[in-house]
Amino acid sequence: MTPRRGRPANARTAGLYFTLPECSDISDPLPREASVRPQHPPGVAGLRNLGNTCYMNAVLQCLASVPPLAQYFRSGQYVTALRKDCREVATAFAYLLTDLWLGDPDCVSPEQFWAALGRLHPAFTRRTQQDAQEFLLYVLNALHEALRKYHRRSCEKRSTQKCCRKVTSSETSIITQLFEGQLNYSIMCLKCENCTFKNEVFTVLSLPIPSEYECTLQDCLQCFCQRDTLTWSNQIHCSFCETKQETAVRAGISKAPKIIIFHLKRFDIQGQVKRKLRTDIHYPLANLDLTPYVSPVFRKHPSYSLCAVVNHFGDLDSGHYTAFCKNSETQAWYSFDDTRVSEIPATSVQTTTAYLLFYSCQPFSNPTLKCKC
Numbered sequence: 425m426t427p428r429r430g431r432p433a434n435a436r437t438a439g440l441y442f443t444l445p446e447c448s449d450i451s452d453p454l455p456r457e458a459s460v461r462p463q464h465p466p467g468v469a470g471l472r473n474l475g476n477t478c479y480m481n482a483v484l485q486c487l488a489s490v491p492p493l494a495q496y497f498r499s500g501q502y503v504t505a506l507r508k509d510c511r512e513v514a515t516a517f518a519y520l521l522t523d524l525w526l527g528d529p530d531c532v533s534p535e536q537f538w539a540a541l542g543r544l545h546p547a548f549t550r551r552t553q554q555d556a557q558e559f560l561l562y563v564l565n566a567l568h569e570a571l572r573k574y575h576r577r578s579c580e581k582r583s584t585q586k587c588c589r590k591v592t593s594s595e596t597s598i599i600t601q602l603f604e605g606q607l608n609y610s611i612m613c614l615k616c617e618n619c620t621f622k623n624e625v626f627t628v629l630s631l632p633i634p635s636e637y638e639c640t641l642q643d644c645l646q647c648f649c650q651r652d653t654l655t656w657s658n659q660i661h662c663s664f665c666e667t668k669q670e671t672a673v674r675a676g677i678s679k680a681p682k683i684i685i686f687h688l689k690r691f692d693i694q695g696q697v698k699r700k701l702r703t704d705i706h707y708p709l710a711n712l713d714l715t716p717y718v719s720p721v722f723r724k725h726p727s728y729s730l731c732a733v734v735n736h737f738g739d740l741d742s743g744h745y746t747a748f749c750k751n752s753e754t755q756a757w758y759s760f761d762d763t764r765v766s767e768i769p770a771t772s773v774q775t776t777t778a779y780l781l782f783y784s785c786q787p788f789s790n791p792t793l794k795c796k797c
Contacts, residue, residue, distance in 0.1 A: 469524050472534065473762040493598065513566040572595045609676075615669045618663075630689055633701050653670065660673075677719070707778065709730045714728060734779050
């Protein structure tokens, strides 16, 4: 993952486009001490709304429900990887996760994290609604910047004439190890049929929705991976023809991450026309098979299970974000609506409001930060 400043690069969003759906959230008051408080298990606590911050609360609840990420920060392991020049966001994130997993408070304030991220990206401190997917990208990027380490990797190249060792450098963090995947694009000129390949890394995979009424997550993946023809103003320069030509492009997942996040493209803006797709997308809670979409060489995680969902209610002009998260200790699902938390049956996790889907591979083990050369 390369260092970035400002808006996350398109390569990491895999087809990102975003809108800023507004909502009428109001800030939650500090919770009053009640004579009888609901007893929640560790990892099940609400987040106070600071004023139009439901998008932030939903994303943070989902990240807190990713077991190896939560464990990495709660255990203090992150401290040894902290960079001195940009540690504030990661430290505030660790404190927030610790508070959420204490199992004592029924509501936690994310104000410290909100302020820390806002100093990097002031747009998030304006108390105006933001897009949850864009916010997620900024959070992952900020955490990676705070924790990234450079490694020198050596690769041996042997031939009949000589043996040489090529040394390259790369950077890694808990974010790259968990969330970073790689896409491969095959690009063929339709005139000379010359074919080239391009690789891009991603942390969130944006999927088109092929139907306005009903489809499956697999349908969205197939639509993403199908061949697309670029014509007219979208033509690509061909190095063999030495001019722009009509081009056929096909995308595929060359390497799937341990945690794969799908962004369902429900918001669409074409000129002056804005709309939200309310398609009923059927997504599995377990045994998601990515085999048809992943290169055979990297089919290390054939089966994925859903661990969290960000929901969006409303339309582009007014809306509200909530989250469904599976608790790693109780294996039960919970609904998080700012400070309001309730256990829900697994049958209620499948809804038409899903916007971001978090899937983890099976079996799941805590990653290490050691470099495998």
